[in-house]
Amino acid sequence: GDSVTQMEGPVTLSEEACLTINCTYTATGYPSLFWYVQYPGEGLQLLLKATKADDKGSNKGFEATYRKETTSFHLEKGSVQVSDSAVYFCALRDSSASKIIFGSGTRLSIRP
Amino acid sequence: DTAVSQTPKYLVTQMGNDKSIKCEQNLGHDTMYWYKQDSKKFLKIMFSYNNKELIINETVPNRFSPKSPDKAHLNLHINSLELGDSAVYFCASSFPGGTEAFFGQGTRLTVV
Numbered sequence: 283g284d285s286v287t288q289m290e291g292p293v294t295l296s297e298e299a300c301l302t303i304n305c306t307y308t309a310t311g312y313p314s315l316f317w318y319v320q321y322p323g324e325g326l327q328l329l330l331k332a333t334k335a336d337d338k339g340s341n342k343g344f345e346a347t348y349r350k351e352t353t354s355f356h357l358e359k360g361s362v363q364v365s366d367s368a369v370y371f372c373a374l375r376d377s378s379a380s381k382i383i384f385g386s387g388t389r390l391s392i393r394p
Numbered sequence: 395d396t397a398v399s400q401t402p403k404y405l406v407t408q409m410g411n412d413k414s415i416k417c418e419q420n421l422g423h424d425t426m427y428w429y430k431q432d433s434k435k436f437l438k439i440m441f442s443y444n445n446k447e448l449i450i451n452e453t454v455p456n457r458f459s460p461k462s463p464d465k466a467h468l469n470l471h472i473n474s475l476e477l478g479d480s481a482v483y484f485c486a487s488s489f490p491g492g493t494e495a496f497f498g499q500g501t502r503l504t505v506v
Contacts, residue, residue: 316494326497369435380449382495384437
């Protein structure tokens with residue numbers, strides 16, 4: 283079945299450092315891909331999405347590009363802030379479009 | 395305006411009790427979901443409903459019974475609660491097809 287594998291955490295960076303969180307997927311067909319963020323004590327919020335190959339999703343300085351050839355959707359940010367500390371989930375909507383499948387989450391902590 | 399709202403936010407109860415969690419969405423979506431997030435933050439789908447019809451039941455024990463009185467509501471009833479049911483339960487909704495899901499704030503269930 284469809285699945286998502288993402289970089290294990292926790293990841294700890296200093297403020298203004300560059301961030302990459304790796305995500306790869308296995309799917310039949312052409313799934314839509316998402317990054318969700320969960321701030322402490324809160325629910326999940328959509329951070330960005332891409333619905334077809336070579337699409338780039340972006341929001342709040344974060345970017346991810348849908349790479350069909352490498353089945354990847356890595357999350358990147360050029361300069362992280364303390365307020366970016368959260369758990370980040372890579373996800374896909376499966377080929378039947380009946381559910382969203384999540385990776386295991388990556389906890390990101392940013393030091394001032 | 396809250397898009398996906400679930401109540402209660404916290405629920406502490408004893409083993410063997412029966413409890414319900416309510417979910418409502420005002421986004422006009424056709425599809426609603428229940429997800430379970432364990433202590434390691436792993437998110438797993440439990441149920442998916444489309445226009446009040448059950449379309450996914452991911453081998454959840456039959457102590458869990460979802461009910462969808464209309465397409466804006468999906469409630470979760472749990473019978474004979476067990477310690478292992480302790481988790482955060484998220485309700486979500488979406489339009490059909492390859493779109494993102496919107497999540498509620500979660501219900502933290504603690505069984506003692």
